Amino acid sequence: MKPKDKKTKFRYVWNFPGFGGWTAIFFGFLYIPIFVLVCYSFNSSKFAMIWTGFSFRWYTKLFSNDDIQSATINSLIIAFSAAPLATIIATFSALAIVRGGEFRSRELSNGLITLPLMVPEIVTAVATLIFFASLGINFGLMNVIIAHTVFCIPFAYMPIKAALEAMDPNLELAARDLYSDKPSTFRTITLPLLTPGIISGFMLAFVISIDDFIITLMVAGGGSTTLPVYIYSMVKMGVSPEVNAVSSLMLVFSIFIVTLYWIFNRKINN
Amino acid sequence: MKEKVIKLLVSISLLFASSSLMAAGKLNLYNWADYTPDALIDKFEAETGIQVTVDTYDSNETLLAKLQAGGGSTGYDLAVPSQHFVEIMIKEGLIEKIDGITGMSNYKYVAEQFQGPSFDPTQEYSTPWQMGSASWAYRADSYSGNGSSMMEFFKPSDEVCGKVAVFKSPEEVVNMAHLALGSNFCSEDPNEMQAVMDLLIEQKKCVAVYSSEGINERLMSGEVIMHAHWDGYSQVGKWEGVDDLTYAYPKEGVVGWFDSLVMPKGAKNVEEAKAFMNFVMHPENMAILSNFAAYANAIPESVNYLSDDMKNATNIQVPDGIPVKFGQACNKESQALVDKVWTKLMQ
Amino acid sequence: MNIQGENKTQNRILSLLPLWIVIGIFMIGPLLVMATVSLMESNVYGGVHFKFSLSGYQQILFDTNLFDEIEFNPAYIIIIARSFVLALAATFLSLLIGFPAAYYISRQSNRVKNILIFLVTIPFWTNLLIRTFAWIIILGKGGVIESSFNFLGLLDKESSLNLMYTNTAILIGLVYSYLPLMVLPIYASLEKMDVRLLEAATDLYSSRIELIRKIIFPLSMPGIIGGSILVFVPCLGAFIAPDLLGGGKKLLLGSLIQFQFSYARNWPFGAAMAMFLLALVILILIFNAKLNRRHRKYEAQR
Structure with missing residues (x-):
């Protein structure tokens, strides 16, 4: 009896009454709006707020909407360009910063990487707008890709850095002791071990790019409207089941990638 | 791979x-x-x-x-x-x-x-x-006025106060205020612009939202009863099922x-x-x-x-004797005054 | 050895070069150009005149009125103050909602913990715009809240609760947007907490309240401060929540800046406001770094 007694006492000490219920409310607060949005996307009524019945019609309508399709293609082109660029830059930076030992520009480089996280998004957006406008740089989608690459770098960097730090440097040393030269050590030992981190970084950068709104809104010109910017213009016209449908798809897509990232990372950690 | x-x-x-x-x-x-x-x-x-x-x-x-x-x-x-x-x-x-x-x-x-x-x-x-023209529209079933005066919009009665919506941008609203006050478009007279600003600030107490998009949706849900509007777009709202949506042609005129x-x-x-x-x-x-x-x-x-x-669209037929005054390109001085009025209003 | 060292430096520079170039040109570059533009004269139709002028900054405090006289103008101070109050309120509410949840999560088994924390992070990775406009469906006229009130007979069909287009709506939107950023750091610091501390305290007859006040709270302080900053800073520059839920009637810092680049077309003033916001954020971050350093010192001394 005694040990059990002790256990209940532990419980008693850790747990505060009501915290469990509060946490349930907390998760409710986080997820109910998302849930409501998805539910209402199946509303057959033309008016978002009045429920008249279950229907897929708004989803089928999406597939005949050219504007949504071209916005989706733009979003994908941008994310598939910005995320790899950001990941490559982040990988090289992480290698230099984590493995480069102590050097003078290390703090500076660290600061540079986190800078896009520190500066409020609206400031970045406005600054980039002024920058492109006053230099007369207008390469259409390229402008948006450049802007996205910049703020995706820190997100790609985080998992890569973590993976590098978790890596046992003895492995590389051992490989080198076995007369493997530096480039081949990198290729046969470092890179394979780092790949999961790089893939994770890519996924995060990808999600961040796909979801970005404010910077794209300010920087995008004709023909480079992305899905979030298009959704914004739809929301401004009033919330309709069609907006709910395209938004639900976006939500599900982001959640899918992040879940993939999570499962992937758990596998590695195990 | x-x-x-x-x-x-x-x-x-x-x-x-x-x-x-x-x-x-x-x-x-x-x-x-x-x-x-x-x-x-x-x-x-x-x-x-x-x-x-x-x-x-x-x-x-x-x-x-x-x-x-x-x-x-x-x-x-x-x-x-x-x-x-x-x-x-x-x-x-x-x-x-x-x-x-x-x-x-x-x-x-x-x-x-x-x-x-x-x-x-x-x-x-x-x-x-x-x-077309810019003025304002109202849900006739919920509003007892008849849209004959621009002031009905700028000095809303208690029955609609809090249920008024205004365009998000100054251009047409400031011109509508000029019509209401009898001053000229593109006015460079600070006193006149001061009067415009006072009118708009007074109106703001009754304004639910400043927006130029989703106007018919907002009127349809009943979120607002009175909304700055365009003649044709209000007609579209009527077609979409807001039967009592009426476009006002005030005696002071509308902005063309x-x-x-x-x-x-x-x-x-x-x-x-x-x-x-x-x-x-x-x-x-x-x-x-x-x-x-x-x-x-x-x-x-x-x-x-x-x-x-x-x-047969009723909202776009301009009644006899209602002037349609077209907006003009203001010079920089007067444009600067308009921007100032609007920035002050938005804060 | 020497040759290898040189090689290493060379590699390092080569690896970091892309970072320096990209961030240097496309992040620091724009900030510098913006700083320059904030010091120029505005053009009524948009863009700038290339002429030095402090009017962008002056306008934050003093404004020429319609009669072209310079007068003290509290309007922007009011906007700044409003942003501060809303951001503070959002931070405080996030703490209130997030702290018990973070604590509860930190005390679960490893498996449950991982899943719950993952659930906390999911909203952060989904589209902020979409998450915010979901609240229109909930708060809006005839939305989820009003129709449930109707259903329960608490509200007749004709009347409205007028939840939308208010400061409360903006506040809800802000808390909702950034709540995960409050929970994660608090969780991180609570997770490290040694339960034996609580046991010892209870053995010494500490009450529940005292446990929270004297042990849990101080130990989670770094997390609370970190989380507060992560919530407060983006709230200061928020644009989506005030735009969609606030009805555009009351500007906040973020929307004021955006306003200057759309309807008002006053680039120097918008740039000056952005510089001001940036300076505020930098101050907050420096303050945070100082706090962290002190905390680390304190930890080291113990």
Whole structure:
């Protein structure tokens, strides 16, 4: 009896009454709006707020909407360009910063990487707008890709850095002791071990790019409207089941990638 | 693995190529929200094979800001500013001079009084889109007034206070306030502008939201009863089921506007844009536009193709004796005053 | 050895070069250009005149009125103050909602913990715009809240609760947007907490309240401060929540800046406001770094 007694006492000490219920409310607060949005996307009524019945019609309508399709293609082109660029830059930076030992520009480089996280998004957006406008740089989608690459770098960097730090440097040393030269050590030992981190970084950068709104809104010109910017213009016209449908798809897509990232990372950690 | 990566890269670069190199056969139209009928775009695409992409904005000011920020190239091939903004954009060098508008095959359909309009006398920059007026509309079932005075909008009675909505941008609202107060558009008199500002600030106490988009949706839900509105767009609201939506023609008058197609500086698809301009001037196509947006147009023969709904549209018929005063391009001094009034109002 | 060292430096520089170039040109570059533009004269129709002027900054405090006289103008101070109050309120509410949840999660088994924390992070990775406009469906006229009130007979069909287009709506939107950023750091610091501390304290007859006040709270302080900053800073520059839920009637710092680049077309003033916001954020971050350093010192001394 005694040990059990002790256990209940532990419980008693850790747990505060009501915290469990509060946490349930907390998760409710986080997820109910998302849930409501998805539910209402199946509303057959033309008016978002009045429920008249279950229907897929708004989803089928999406597939005949050219504007949504071209916005989706733009979003994908941008994310598939910005995320790899950001990941490559982040990988090289992480290698230099984590493995480069102590050097003078290390703090500076660290600061540079986190800078896009520190500066409020609206400031970045406005600054980039002024920058492109006053230099007369207008390469259409390229402008948006450049802007996205910049703020995706820190997100790609985080998992890569973590993976590098978790890596046992003895492995590389051992490989080198076995007369493997530096480039081949990198290729046969470092890179394979780092790949999961790089893939994770890519996924995060990808999600961040796909979801970005404010910077794209300010920087995008004709023909480079992305899905979030298009959704914004739809929301401004009033919330309709069609907006709910395209938004639900976006939500599900982001959640899918992040879940993939999570499962992937758990596998590695195990 | 390697093959997959290569395949992926190839397909991405193909996507790129298709989006940038093969720009020919594409047209980027930048238009007001809810102002471009799908039917019109579909017909144009079917006739010419040109792919049209439409982006939207909510005010002349937003369009002007976007063109300014574009640094000489916005990526848009066509935009639809109102008459006075066409004038400003010409002055600021933001739109292209277009060769041969008067020689276009459908130009002959344009009514004579709209050929070479005051804002583009030589017809080198613009072709007509739609025209109408700005005032305000109300749900007649929920409001006891009759819309005969502009002051009903600016000094809302208790029954509608808190259920009034106003455009997000100053241009038309300030002109409506000028009409209410009996002062002139583009006033440079600080005292008059002070009166405008006082009126707007007083009105703000009853304003639920400042927005130029989703107006009919807001009126339909009953979120607001009175909304700054355009004549045709309010008619569309009526068609969509807000039966009691009534457009006010106050005795002080309404603010007239004339929207035109123009080509922003640096437009890449010049020929496609010109084809679209010509296409829109055809009576049949202009009628598609009017049947959708419910505004009047400058192509008299389009009458033959108008729907019965459009012919019987009550909100767009200007009653006798109600003046329609067109917005003018203000000089910088007065424009600066308008901006100041609006910034003060928005804080 | 020497040769290898040189090689290493060379590699390092080569690896970091892309970062320096990209961030240097496309992040620091724009900030510098913006700083320059904030010191120029505005053009009424948009863009700038290339002429030095402090009017962008001057306008934050003093404004020429319609009669072209310079007068003290509290309007922007009010906007700044409003942003501060809303951001503070959002931070405080996030703490209130997030702390018990973070604590509860930190005390679960490893498996449950991982899943719950993952659930906390999911909203952060989804589109902020979409998450915010979901609240229109909930708060709006005839939305989820009003129709449930109707259903329960608490509200008749004709009347409205007028939840939308208010400061409360903006506040809800802000808390909702950034709540995960409050929970994660608090969780991180609570997770490290040694339960034996609590046991010892209870053995010494500490009450529940005292446990929270004297042990849990101080130990989670770094997390609370970190989380507060992560919530407070983006709230200061928020644009989506005030735009969609506030009805555009009351500007906040973020929307004021955006306003200058759309309707108002006053670039120098918008740039000056952005510089001001940036300076505020930098100050907050420096303050945070100082706090962290002190905390680390304190930890080291113990």
